[in-house]
Amino acid sequence: RKEVEQDPGPFNVPEGATVAFNCTYSNSASQSFFWYRQDCRKEPKLLMSVYSSGNEDGRFTAQLNRASQYISLLIRDSKLSDSATYLCVVTLYKSNYQLIWGAGTKLIIKP
Amino acid sequence: DAGVIQSPRHEVTEMGQEVTLRCKPISGHDYLFWYRQTMMRGLELLIYFNNNVPIDDSGMPEDRFSAKMPNASFSTLKIQPSEPRDSAVYFCASREGEDTEAFFGQGTRLTVV
Numbered sequence: 001r002k003e004v005e006q007d008p009g010p011f012n013v014p015e016g017a018t019v020a021f022n023c024t025y026s027n028s029a030s031q032s033f034f035w036y037r038q039d040c041r042k043e044p045k046l047l048m049s050v051y052s053s054g055n056e057d058g059r060f061t062a063q064l065n066r067a068s069q070y071i072s073l074l075i076r077d078s079k080l081s082d083s084a085t086y087l088c089v090v091t092l093y094k095s096n097y098q099l100i101w102g103a104g105t106k107l108i109i110k111p
Numbered sequence: 112d113a114g115v116i117q118s119p120r121h122e123v124t125e126m127g128q129e130v131t132l133r134c135k136p137i138s139g140h141d142y143l144f145w146y147r148q149t150m151m152r153g154l155e156l157l158i159y160f161n162n163n164v165p166i167d168d169s170g171m172p173e174d175r176f177s178a179k180m181p182n183a184s185f186s187t188l189k190i191q192p193s194e195p196r197d198s199a200v201y202f203c204a205s206r207e208g209e210d211t212e213a214f215f216g217q218g219t220r221l222t223v224v
Binding site for chain 1: 144154167202210212214218
C-alpha cells in the first residue's frame with residue numbers, strides 16, 4: 001500500500017459545480033498536511049495547508065480526519081482556471097519530516 | 112525573496128555527456144530537496160539536505176547521479192554520464208523548517224538524446 005494515495009482521476013466537472021476529492025495516508029504518525037496544485041509543465045505550488053480544525057480559503061476548503069486518516073479538498077463554484085492536478089502531501093516525523101507525496105488527482109473543468 | 116531559483120531552465124544534451132543542474136534555495140530555508148518528475152513515474156524524491164548535510168539519498172537512481180550542497184545558498188545535481196532515460200523535469204525545492212511547506216523552483220527540463 002502506498003503511503004499517500006489519491007484517485008488519479010481525471011475528474012471531469014462542469015464549470016460552477018462543486019468538486020471534492022480525498023487523499024488517504026497510511027501512517028498515523030503523519031504530522032503536517034498540505035494541498036498543492038500543479039499546472040501542466042509547471043512546478044507544484046502550495047494551495048493550502050490543512051489544519052486539524054479544517055480551514056477555508058475562498059472557494060477552497062480543506063479538512064483533516066485523523067481517525068480515518070484522510071484529508072479532503074472541496075472546491076466550490078469551480079472555474080475553468082481550477083483545471084490542474086492536485087497533489088496532497090504529508091510530513092512524517094519518523095522519516096526526518098520527509099515530505100511524502102501523493103501521485104495527484106487530475107481535475108478538468110469543462111465550460 | 113525571488114523564490115527558489117534553478118538553472119538552466121532547459122537542457123538538451125547528448126548521451127554520455129555530463130549534466131549539472133543548479134539550485135539556489137530561498138534564504139533562511141534549512142531544507143533542500145531534489146525531485147525528478149516524468150509522466151510515467153510522477154514526482155520522485157532523489158535526495159534532500161538539512162543544513163547542507165545530505166539526509167536521505169535513497170532515491171538517487173544510481174552512481175551516475177550525485178548531489179552536493181557546499182553552502183546554504185547553493186546546490187548542484189550532477190549526472191555523469193547522462194542517458195536518454197534521464198530525460199525528465201528536475202525540480203529543486205526548499206523549506207524553512209521541518210513542518211513547513213516546500214517551495215519549488217521552476218524546474219529544469221532535461222532532454223538527453
